[in-house]
Amino acid sequence: MFRTMGVTFNVYGADEGSERIFPFDPIPRIIAVPVWAELEAGLIQRARALNAFVADIYAEAQIVRDGIIPRDLIVGSQQFRHPATGIQRPGGIYITVAGIDLVRGADGRFHVLEDNVRTPSGVSYVIENRRIMTRLMPELIRGLRVSSVENYPAYLLAALREIAPSGIDDPTVALLTPGPFNSAFFEHVFLSQQMGVELVEGRDLVCVDHKLYMKTVHGLRRIDVLYRRIDDDFLDPVVFRLDSMLGVAGLTAVLRAGNATLANAIGTGVADDKGVYAYTPAMIRYYLGESALLPIVETHLLRDPDVRQRVLLDLDRYVVKPTGASGGYGVVIGPHATDEELAQARRRIEAAPANFIAQPPFPLSVHPTLTGGSVDGKPAMAPRHVDLRPFVLLGAKPRVLAGGLTRVALREGSLIVNSLQGGGSKDTWVLEE
Amino acid sequence: MLRRIAGSLFWAARYLERAQWRARLVDVNYHLLLEVPPRDADPWEPLVRITAEQDLFAAKHSHAEEASVIDFFVFDRENRSSIRSCIETVRANLSPLRHLISSELWVAVNRLYLEVQGWSAQALAAAGVSNFFAELNRHFFTLEGIVVNTIARDLTYDVIELGAMLERPDNVSRLLDVKYHYLLPRLEDIGGPADLRQWAAVLRSASAFEAFRRCYGNAIRVNRVVSILVFDPEFPRSMRFCIERAAEALERISAWDASSAASAAACAELLAMLREGDADRALNSGLHEFLIDAERRCAQLADHVFDRYMALE
Numbered sequence: 001m002f003r004t005m006g007v008t009f010n011v012y013g014a015d016e017g018s019e020r021i022f023p024f025d026p027i028p029r030i031i032a033v034p035v036w037a038e039l040e041a042g043l044i045q046r047a048r049a050l051n052a053f054v055a056d057i058y059a060e061a062q063i064v065r066d067g068i069i070p071r072d073l074i075v076g077s078q079q080f081r082h083p084a085t086g087i088q089r090p091g092g093i094y095i096t097v098a099g100i101d102l103v104r105g106a107d108g109r110f111h112v113l114e115d116n117v118r119t120p121s122g123v124s125y126v127i128e129n130r131r132i133m134t135r136l137m138p139e140l141i142r143g144l145r146v147s148s149v150e151n152y153p154a155y156l157l158a159a160l161r162e163i164a165p166s167g168i169d170d171p172t173v174a175l176l177t178p179g180p181f182n183s184a185f186f187e188h189v190f191l192s193q194q195m196g197v198e199l200v201e202g203r204d205l206v207c208v209d210h211k212l213y214m215k216t217v218h219g220l221r222r223i224d225v226l227y228r229r230i231d232d233d234f235l236d237p238v239v240f241r242l243d244s245m246l247g248v249a250g251l252t253a254v255l256r257a258g259n260a261t262l263a264n265a266i267g268t269g270v271a272d273d274k275g276v277y278a279y280t281p282a283m284i285r286y287y288l289g290e291s292a293l294l295p296i297v298e299t300h301l302l303r304d305p306d307v308r309q310r311v312l313l314d315l316d317r318y319v320v321k322p323t324g325a326s327g328g329y330g331v332v333i334g335p336h337a338t339d340e341e342l343a344q345a346r347r348r349i350e351a352a353p354a355n356f357i358a359q360p361p362f363p364l365s366v367h368p369t370l371t372g373g374s375v376d377g378k379p380a381m382a383p384r385h386v387d388l389r390p391f392v393l394l395g396a397k398p399r400v401l402a403g404g405l406t407r408v409a410l411r412e413g414s415l416i417v418n419s420l421q422g423g424g425s426k427d428t429w430v431l432e433e
Numbered sequence: 434m435l436r437r438i439a440g441s442l443f444w445a446a447r448y449l450e451r452a453q454w455r456a457r458l459v460d461v462n463y464h465l466l467l468e469v470p471p472r473d474a475d476p477w478e479p480l481v482r483i484t485a486e487q488d489l490f491a492a493k494h495s496h497a498e499e500a501s502v503i504d505f506f507v508f509d510r511e512n513r514s515s516i517r518s519c520i521e522t523v524r525a526n527l528s529p530l531r532h533l534i535s536s537e538l539w540v541a542v543n544r545l546y547l548e549v550q551g552w553s554a555q556a557l558a559a560a561g562v563s564n565f566f567a568e569l570n571r572h573f574f575t576l577e578g579i580v581v582n583t584i585a586r587d588l589t590y591d592v593i594e595l596g597a598m599l600e601r602p603d604n605v606s607r608l609l610d611v612k613y614h615y616l617l618p619r620l621e622d623i624g625g626p627a628d629l630r631q632w633a634a635v636l637r638s639a640s641a642f643e644a645f646r647r648c649y650g651n652a653i654r655v656n657r658v659v660s661i662l663v664f665d666p667e668f669p670r671s672m673r674f675c676i677e678r679a680a681e682a683l684e685r686i687s688a689w690d691a692s693s694a695a696s697a698a699a700c701a702e703l704l705a706m707l708r709e710g711d712a713d714r715a716l717n718s719g720l721h722e723f724l725i726d727a728e729r730r731c732a733q734l735a736d737h738v739f740d741r742y743m744a745l746e
Contacts, residue, residue, distance in 0.1 A: 179529075180528065180529040185529075189529075189531075189532050192532075193532045198435060200435065201437065203437065203745050204435050204436070204437050204745070214435060215435065215436045215437070215745060216434055216435055216436060217434045217435075217436055217439045217588060217592075217686065217742045217743070218434075218689050218690075219689070219690075
């Protein structure tokens with residue numbers, strides 16, 4: 001098993017089409033408790049500040065009034081959702097689930113690479129990876145006292161129930177999926193099953209008298225908390241995209257009436273905008289009165305003419321990212337780009353400078369990984385680049401999954417950890433003391 | 434349970450049942466023809482007529498003969514009720530519901546599906562018609578056994594049961610009708626050796642041969658065949674037996690529902706027709722008409738049930 005490229009496992013079960021072999025490297029990444037304790041505090045701090053930011057932006061926008069973050073950065077953000085303004089949230093929680101991507105720098109410190117506070121995915125791989133590892137090396141995991149990840153669905157369900165509209169004793173939670181053709185459908189099935197909640201599609205839902213229901217064999221059944229895994233744009237054709245078949249008409253009105261809670265809230269994406277990212281240390285100071293425990297990567301906003309001029313002079317030394325996009329779309333890596341690509345990037349920046357940021361290339365840390373080859377009849381191991389996505393849950397109290405998803409770029413020298421582009425994953429072990 | 438999911442399960446159960454009976458239908462006709470001399474009437478034509486799919490068939494084939502009918506009933510993806518289409522529908526419906534059914538059921542459905550992907554007229558010819566259908570039948574019995582033994586007796590099971598038990602009588606009825614149509618041109622043959630062989634084949638095709646023997650001994654008579662396949666309260670493939678089971682499942686499904694009157698009434702009527710009727714009367718007043726009426730009521734009941742408990746709009 002170890003002679004080949006680690007273990008592959010079949011996420012969907014044996015069938016054509018939706019079958020997905022997810023490359024898995026059996027050499028675990030280990031995070032010592034003192035390091036993890038610091039990380040955990042930093043992650044909670046960050047999630048709380050991002051949550052406070054979203055709450056503020058869709059209410060008084062005090063942070064803008066106080067001149068900490070420029071107004072046009074917010075309203076110009078592709079993730080700002082005007083219809084979310086004024087919707088009250090139980091407990092003030094807007095971001096129930098946050099996936100915060102971390103990378104380790106040359107100094108050994110974890111830096112925040114980006115925040116994912118819309119519909120972050122990947123947690124099912126964390127749990128599946130651990131299940132495989134406990135089969136492969138049960139004694140080791142037990143002996144080393146590796147922190148469990150099995151409790152995540154219970155944590156998530158607790159956090160979701162905690163944000164139900166007040167006065168409901170036993171809230172009904174449902175998970176909204178775009179359906180079987182979505183790439184994360186496996187995770188939607190997995191989580192709904194583990195939490196014991198209904199997995200619904202938009203066509204299963206109906207809004208009547210500003211209340212949200214699902215259509216069951218036994219009639220309409222009220223939903224109190226909807227954990228959605230579809231984008232804002234598709235949630236409610238009355239308010240957002242008219243052509244959306246994935247959501248349910250009238251949902252926004254239900255939320256506004258306070259008769260159901262959506263997690264994450266509409267418009268949380270404004271907090272993971274890459275332009276806003278540059279202001280996160282200031283945000284943490286502003287809302288929490290603390291300095292940021294986790295550093296961010298040096299970021300230049302190209303909307304500033306002086307900054308832009310400086311960056312454009314040395315464009316081949318920067319990584320340029322569009323502010324509203326995610327998943328690596330539209331990123332230009334200066335040191336690897338051709339002259340033509342750089343010229344094109346320059347034109348795009350000059351046409352709409354507010355839509356771009358520039359960062360110096362960040363050297364990802366490496367971790368021993370099986371290469372699939374062999375040396376002297378033994379499996380060969382080599383350093384490969386990794387990142388880490390921990391998951392933070394906000395409810396009545398914050399909860400953090402011990403560890404997170406370690407993604408690894410399986411190709412030599414590659415910095416791309418995305419599973420669709422030759423990336424794989426590792427189990428992440430936080431060792432209890 | 435969500436209505437959408439109930440609908441998916443319901444139709445999966447119906448298509449699985451339909452696939453099984455399409456196989457039985459083609460198989461019985463094939464075997465009826467083995468021993469019978471060629472005649473003027475086209476012996477494959479009633480098969481197409483009986484399933485009410487003659488328009489689609491006519492659009493694709495000029496003539497109903499063994500090859501074209503087998504292609505249409507077994508392989509044709511454009512025919513929603515071909516065995517291949519049925520199995521593909523079953524799999525497509527169950528695929529997103531894997532977490533609700535047993536993994537054994539999913540694996541067995543998927544195995545059958547993968548086999549269907551390799552089907553061709555050549556493969557069927559190579560296996561031989563008998564072997565091909567015998568193998569297929571083994572799959573269906575396996576699936577039925579898995580459903581009975583791995584699905585908890587809750588709403589999931591009731592919905593599957595309801596789908597299967599509303600689909601089956603329709604197919605039993607069509608199977609009987611094939612023989613009926615087949616005989617029409619030669620009324621003088623009734624009761625002759627060929628006739629008896631054919632009724633025996635119908636019984637075998639409905640897995641009723643041994644049950645019939647135990648009930649009635651060796652003497653095959655039309656009224657007894659009709660009796661066991663339509664009115665018998667104990668034989669699990671009789672139309673009455675199926676509707677009794679469907680009625681029980683429906684009662685459990687609709688227990689909460691104060692306004693379940695339409696489907697309950699439709700079910701009660703159909704059940705009364707099967708409980709109170711008998712073979713001699715049905716034959717005297719016209720078996721074909723009786724069967725058509727039962728099929729129509731069955732379809733109406735299924736529509737009622739679907740609209741009331743599963744349709745999304």
